[in-house]
Amino acid sequence: AFGENFPTAGNALHAIGKDSAYSFFLSSSPIAWVLAITVLATQALCFGFFIDEAKLEFGDDRFWRYSFFCPRNNLECRNESDVTSIGIIFFVLLALIFLLVDILNGLKLVWGTSKYGFSKESFQIFVGGCSLFSITCLALYATVVYNVATSRSNVDMIFNTVILFFVNDLDEKLYASLRVVSPEWLEKTTTEIAASFNGNVRINIQYASTNQQLIDQQTRIQNIENKLVMKSEAIQDVKTKNEELDRKVQELESFKEQQKRKVDDIERNRDEIDAKNKKLQEKVTGLEKDNENLKAKNQELDKKMEGLESELKNLEAKIQKFLERVEH
Numbered sequence: 001a002f003g004e005n006f007p008t009a010g011n012a013l014h015a016i017g018k019d020s021a022y023s024f025f026l027s028s029s030p031i032a033w034v035l036a037i038t039v040l041a042t043q044a045l046c047f048g049f050f051i052d053e054a055k056l057e058f059g060d061d062r063f064w065r066y067s068f069f070c071p072r073n074n075l076e077c078r079n080e081s082d083v084t085s086i087g088i089i090f091f092v093l094l095a096l097i098f099l100l101v102d103i104l105n106g107l108k109l110v111w112g113t114s115k116y117g118f119s120k121e122s123f124q125i126f127v128g129g130c131s132l133f134s135i136t137c138l139a140l141y142a143t144v145v146y147n148v149a150t151s152r153s154n155v156d157m158i159f160n161t162v163i164l165f166f167v168n169d170l171d172e173k174l175y176a177s178l179r180v181v182s183p184e185w186l187e188k189t190t191t192e193i194a195a196s197f198n199g200n201v202r203i204n205i206q207y208a209s210t211n212q213q214l215i216d217q218q219t220r221i222q223n224i225e226n227k228l229v230m231k232s233e234a235i236q237d238v239k240t241k242n243e244e245l246d247r248k249v250q251e252l253e254s255f256k257e258q259q260k261r262k263v264d265d266i267e268r269n270r271d272e273i274d275a276k277n278k279k280l281q282e283k284v285t286g287l288e289k290d291n292e293n294l295k296a297k298n299q300e301l302d303k304k305m306e307g308l309e310s311e312l313k314n315l316e317a318k319i320q321k322f323l324e325r326v327e328h
Contacts, residue, residue, distance in 0.1 A: 015105045016128045018190075021171040021178075025128035026121075026193045031185075035178075036131070039171045043135050046167045047142040054142075054149035087154030091147065091161050098165045099136050106133025121196065139168040 016022050021039045024032035109129025113122045143164045151157040178186045 015109055016125075016132055017102075017105075017172070019172055019175050021174045022128055022132050023175075023193060024189065025131060026124045026196065027189050028120075028192065028196070029189055032189050035174065036171075039174050040131050040135060043167055043170050044138060046170075047135075047138045047164070050142045050146045050164060054145040082153040083151060083157055084154060087151075087157045090154070091143075091157055094158070094161050094165065095140060095143065098168065099140055102132055102136040102168075103140075106130070106136060109133075136168065139164060 016026065021036050024036035027033070106129045109125050110133060113126040113129070143161055146164065147157050147160050151160055175186075
C-alpha cells in the first residue's frame with residue numbers, strides 16, 4: 001500500500017532531499033526556515049511569471065504563439081506547428097526523470113505525518129512535504145502551459161522544458177552555494193537535523209521504524225531466498241554442464257584410444273613394409289650380382305665367339321685355297 005512505503009522519521013531527510021534547501025524545514029533554526037521559504041517563494045514566483053506569460057489574452061502583449069495561420073485571401077487555415085510525437089515523448093520522459101521522484105516523496109511525507117500525532121517534528125515533515133509536492137506540481141503545470149503557449153517545434157519544447165526544470169532545481173543550487181559560502185553553518189544545521197530525526201521522537205515513530213525494519217528484513221529474506229533459488233538453479237546448470245563435459249571428455253578419451261590403435265596399426269604396417277623392403281633390397285642386390293656374373297659370362301662367350309669367328313674365317317680361307325687348287 002502507498003502508506004506502508006512512507007519514509008520513517010529516520011530517513012525523512014533523504015525523502016525531502018538531503019542536498020536540498022527544503023531540508024531546512026526539518027531544522028529548528030529560524031535562518032534555515034527563512035532560506036527554505038525564500039527559495040520556495042523564488043521558485044513559485046518564477047513559475048508564476050511563465051504561467052502569466054502563457055495566458056491567452058488578446059489585449060495584452062504575451063508570449064503566446066499561434067500555431068494556425070489564416071491568409072486573408074483564403075478561407076482555409078494551416079497549422080504551422082512542427083511539434084511531433086517525438087517531442088512530446090521527450091517532454092514526458094524529462095518530466096518523469098526530473099519531477100516524479102519529488103512528487104512521490106512529497107506525497108509520502110504528507111501522507112505519513114498522520115502516523116506521528118501532533119508534534120513539532122510531524123509539523124516540520126508536513127510543511128516540507130507540502131512544499132516539495134506543491135512546487136513540483138507547480139513546475140509541471142508551468143511547463144505544460146508554457147509549452148502549449150509557445151512551443152512550435154520539438155527543439156522549442158525541449159528547450160523550454162529544460163529551462164523550467166532548472167528553476168525547479170534552485171533549492172539544490174542554493175544548498176550547493178551554502179556549502180561554499182558558509183560550510184560551518186551548513187554543517188551545524190545538517191548535524192542538528194540528523195540528530196533530531198534519527199533519535200526516538202515518539203513511541204509510535206519508534207514502532208513505525210521497527211515495523212519498517214521488520215518489513216525490510218522480510219524483504220531481505222525474500223531476496224535472499226530468491227537468490228538461493230537462482231543460485232541452486234545456477235548450480236544445477238553447472239552440474240548439467242559438468243556432466244556434458246564429462247561425456248565429452250569420455251568421448252575424447254575413446255577417440256584418443258581409437259587414434260592410438262590406428263597409430264599402432266600404422267607402426268606395425270610400417271615395420272612390415274620395412275621388412276619387405278629389406279628383403280626386396282636383398283633380392284635386388286642378388287639380382288645385381290647375378291647380372292654381373294651374366295655380364296662376365298657374356299664377355300667370355302663374346303671372346304669365344306670372336307675366337308670361333310676367327311677360326312671360321314681361317315677355315316673358309318683354307319677351303320678357298322683348297323678349291324682353288326682343285327680347279328687347277
